[in-house]
Amino acid sequence: MGCAHDLAIMGYDVTVFEALPDVGGMLRYGIPEYRLPRGVIDREAAIIERLGATFKTGTALTAEYNFRALREEGFEAFFISIGAMRGRDLNIPGSDKDGVVKAVDYLLNLNRGYQVNLGDRVVVIGGGSVALDAARTAVREFYNPMEEIEMTAEAVVAQPAMDAARGALRSGASEVHVISLESLEEMPASRTIQGKEELREALEEGVKLHPAWGPRAILGGERVEGVEFVNCTRVFDENGRFNPEFDESNTMTLETDSVVLA
Ligand SMILES: Cc1cc2nc3c(=O)[nH]c(=O)nc-3n(C[C@H](O)[C@H](O)[C@H](O)COP(=O)(O)OP(=O)(O)OC[C@H]3O[C@@H](n4cnc5c(N)ncnc54)[C@H](O)[C@@H]3O)c2cc1C
Known part of the structure; x- marks a missing residue:
């Protein structure tokens, strides 16, 4: 455009x-x-x-x-801008189970008007803007359909207040967790003013953040039942390269109905 x-x-x-x-x-x-x-x-x-x-x-x-x-048909020059619409994969045991979805697919489906049922408990793996969009959309799906809100530019300016009000309406039955490899300071979402604002709003809305954890396995039978995480002690090495290290003795398991890969 x-x-x-x-x-x-x-x-x-x-x-x-x-x-x-x-x-x-x-x-x-x-x-x-x-x-x-x-x-x-x-x-x-x-x-x-x-x-x-x-x-x-x-x-x-x-x-x-x-x-x-x-x-x-008479066209003489072409500008190709077909985007990058494929979501991110995660190469760990269990990532092919039912209930594991890519954040971009989840958002694309919702925004095209399709129903996506993630269940009551959702784990979002990723620490960037897409992860937060998926997590905050999942919270909204549970407590208040978007179409009830008049979406105007003014509504966006008033968004934090509206979010807080809507958060108060939340039933409390649902849980949305965001898990990132990076510490809170290193999270991609923490690196911009917009991202910091989104983090604050996500917390206000009830999203639970878990920085410094890496997914080790997705648990369950045919369908996802939980995710096992291992503590990430370092994401970047001394040269600033992505080179994570883990403390294998420090693990955490979250029970969940679905996993969103962001
Ligand atoms: C969840 C999410 C949150 C984001 N948040 C931000 C943000 O806060 N700030 C920010 O700056 N950026 C954000 N981005 C990134 C931003 O959306 C992209 O950088 C931007 O949309 C890229 O524009 P584009 O035109 O290159 O590609 P796209 O927006 O992907 O558009 C490509 C278009 O090409 C069409 N197309 C593909 N193949 C064909 C074909 N064969 N024939 C005809 N049409 C075709 C597609 O249908 C699509 O409409 C976000 C992205 C996502 C997914």
Whole structure:
């Protein structure tokens, strides 16, 4: 959309091909609505259309409908920005059990209007923005459907107050844990002002943080029943490289109905 915006201003005749039903990519289908109201994306899209760009939604480029086909339609240059929509895997025993989902898949499904039942207790593995989005969305799924809230830009400014109010409404029956390899100070979410704010809001909403733990195994039968963690004593070595060390004698097990990999 950024490229279409700039090219349209420069006077080019621009068409955006989008596979999904609406434009915005991860902004619309990944980032939760409480953080980015869809009206903001709609307004941006409307501005780009007013500048002269055309959106062809629900139109994926494929092996058949390819650049050759587009050239035949008269297009002369292509800017490819198909994103990175695949979620992260975790290579530990049990990660193929039912109830283990990727955060991006979870958010994409919810944002496309599909039901995703994570159960009452959720473990989110990861310490970045996506982990917090998944955790805070899971909390919201339990206590208050998003559609009940009018999503405006003003609502975002008032978000912490609204979150606290909604947190108070929470039944208390559900648990959402976020587990990160890094200490609280090292967590990716702690490295930006926005991330710090999200951490604070997540805690206010009842998300439980467990820094400095690494997942060792996902437990259960066919379906996940728990996760075993081992204490992480160091994430980065003296050269600043990712090189975690663990204290194998210090372990923790969390019972859970589902695991979200972020
Ligand atoms: C949960 C989450 C939270 C995030 N939070 C933040 C944040 O707080 N701040 C921040 O700056 N960034 C954040 N990001 C990252 C941000 O969303 C991305 O950096 C940004 O969306 C990347 O834009 P993009 O256009 O490159 O790709 P995308 O947004 O992934 O868009 C790619 C588009 O291409 C379409 N497409 C793919 N294949 C085809 C095809 N064959 N034919 C036609 N269309 C196709 C897709 O449907 C999609 O609409 C977050 C991401 C996620 C997932």
